[in-house]
Amino acid sequence: MSSLQTWPLWEIFIRARGGLDHKHVGSIHAVDATMALEHARDVYTRRQEGVSIWVARSTDIVASDPADAAELFEPARDKVYRHPTFYEIPDEVKTL
Amino acid sequence: MSEALRIDYVLQLADSSLILGQRLGEWVGHAPALEEDLGLANTALDLIGQARLLLTYAGELEGRGRDEDQLAFLREEAEFRNVTLVEQPNRDFGHTIVRQVLFDAYQLELFERLQSSSDGRLAAVAAKAVKETRYHLRYSGSWLVRLGDGTGESHARVQDALERLWPFTRELFEEQPADLEICARGIGPGLAELRQAWSARLDALLTEATLTRPADAPYRWFGRRGVHSEHLGYILAEMQYLQRAHPGARW
Numbered sequence: 001m002s003s004l005q006t007w008p009l010w011e012i013f014i015r016a017r018g019g020l021d022h023k024h025v026g027s028i029h030a031v032d033a034t035m036a037l038e039h040a041r042d043v044y045t046r047r048q049e050g051v052s053i054w055v056a057r058s059t060d061i062v063a064s065d066p067a068d069a070a071e072l073f074e075p076a077r078d079k080v081y082r083h084p085t086f087y088e089i090p091d092e093v094k095t096l
Numbered sequence: 097m098s099e100a101l102r103i104d105y106v107l108q109l110a111d112s113s114l115i116l117g118q119r120l121g122e123w124v125g126h127a128p129a130l131e132e133d134l135g136l137a138n139t140a141l142d143l144i145g146q147a148r149l150l151l152t153y154a155g156e157l158e159g160r161g162r163d164e165d166q167l168a169f170l171r172e173e174a175e176f177r178n179v180t181l182v183e184q185p186n187r188d189f190g191h192t193i194v195r196q197v198l199f200d201a202y203q204l205e206l207f208e209r210l211q212s213s214s215d216g217r218l219a220a221v222a223a224k225a226v227k228e229t230r231y232h233l234r235y236s237g238s239w240l241v242r243l244g245d246g247t248g249e250s251h252a253r254v255q256d257a258l259e260r261l262w263p264f265t266r267e268l269f270e271e272q273p274a275d276l277e278i279c280a281r282g283i284g285p286g287l288a289e290l291r292q293a294w295s296a297r298l299d300a301l302l303t304e305a306t307l308t309r310p311a312d313a314p315y316r317w318f319g320r321r322g323v324h325s326e327h328l329g330y331i332l333a334e335m336q337y338l339q340r341a342h343p344g345a346r347w
Contacts, residue, residue: 007129028131031242038235039131042138 009058010036012043014050022054030055103157104177105278106218107167108320109206110150111178114168115328116199117143118335119186128189135235139196142228149221169339173322173329180319181264183328190243190250191257196236197301198261202268204229205293206285214282237301244305255307262310267318268294 007029013022025044030036036055045053064072076082120140127133151164162170182199186192207229210222243250269291279286302309317325338345 029129030131034238035242038135038238041231042135042235043131046134046138 007031010040010055011058011061012036012040013054013056014040014044015052015054016050018051022052025049027058099157101274101277102215102283103154104274105284106150106154106157108177108179109218110147110154110167111176112182112199112203113143113150114147115176115178115331116182117141117147118331119182119184120192120196122186123192132189136192139232139235142225142232146221146225146228149224153217153221165339169336173324173332175322176319176324176328176332177322178319178324178328179264179267180317180325181261181267183319183325183331184261184264185327187257188253190253191260193236193239193243194254194257195261196232197240198265198298200229200233200236201297201301202265202290202294204233205290205297209285209290213284218283240301240307241305244302244307251306254305258302258307259310263313263315264317266312266315267320270315270318272320 008031009027010030010033011027012025014025015022028036028039028043030039033055037053040053040055044050117140120136120143123136124133124140127136147168148164151167155162155164155167179199181195184195186195204226207222207226210218211226213219213222240254243254245251269287271287275284275287278284299309317323319325319328
């Protein structure tokens with residue numbers, strides 16, 4: 001499996017239907033973007049999972065540091081007023 | 097024209113897809129990478145799907161009550177009508193890719209034309225299959241370019257595979273009296289015109305892959321008439337074993 005050690009990793013995002021957003025579904029190995037799209041098609045859309053594919057080099061993803069989780073995410077915990085749950089919805093509005 | 101010619105033509109299309117699908121299936125679990133494993137398996141399943149539709153149709157035309165399974169699993173070697181190219185062994189990945197490119201380019205030109213066949217069933221099968229085949233050629237063609245225009249070793253291997261497989265392409269376009277009649281009735285395309293289109297498509301790919309097109313050589317096999325190379329018997333032994341050992345066995 002020496003090929004896999006030299007083929008870079010790509011993150012795969014699939015749009016399930018028109019109008020929906022692309023969702024991360026996993027990763028594959030490929031030597032370039034063209035091959036990454038083909039591999040993503042062959043690995044992740046075999047059961048009609050999608051209508052569009054995005055691929056991005058895994059090394060191009062910038063991730064937050066798990067060690068920073070406390071300062072990044074915990075302050076949001078007690079800010080319930082940020083959820084739009086305090087509005088009274090008029091009866092005339094059926095679908096919201 | 098008797099219906100026998102039409103049945104034979106449908107079987108040629110069906111068997112080429114079936115046997116190549118079976119061949120590609122041998123890669124499952126052995127491909128160079130997981131992604132290629134799935135890629136080859138996807139192509140194999142597309143081909144077997146085409147074969148199922150075509151064999152079912154051939155069985156109906158024949159009117160002897162044989163279904164797709166009986167035609168696939170209970171016919172003898174000499175009754176198979178696949179082109180000899182598709183029964184050639186996989187050998188290495190590059191060899192498999194070359195065989196695939198040669199066949200995909202042929203099948204793409206064929207299915208594009210069969211969409212306007214006077215035979216409505218064939219036209220419908222072709223309309224479905226042509227989309228699959230476009231992807232097959234995209235897959236195999238891009239690998240041909242990568243390997244041909246790759247390292248010294250990959251180039252040498254695919255050029256070698258091309259030399260080895262090239263003689264088998266002659267059969268694809270060798271016009272028989274039956275082919276002329278199929279063409280005259282608007283069932284299938286003329287083989288001379290098909291060859292030209294195939295050739296142009298292939299030349300473009302070979303140039304991009306920095307590969308040299310081999311010279312045409314005399315040809316000895318004719319799978320479409322049931323005269324096969326030594327490899328088909330082994331494929332059938334494996335493919336048909338279960339139905340022959342346990343007749344009527346179901347999944």
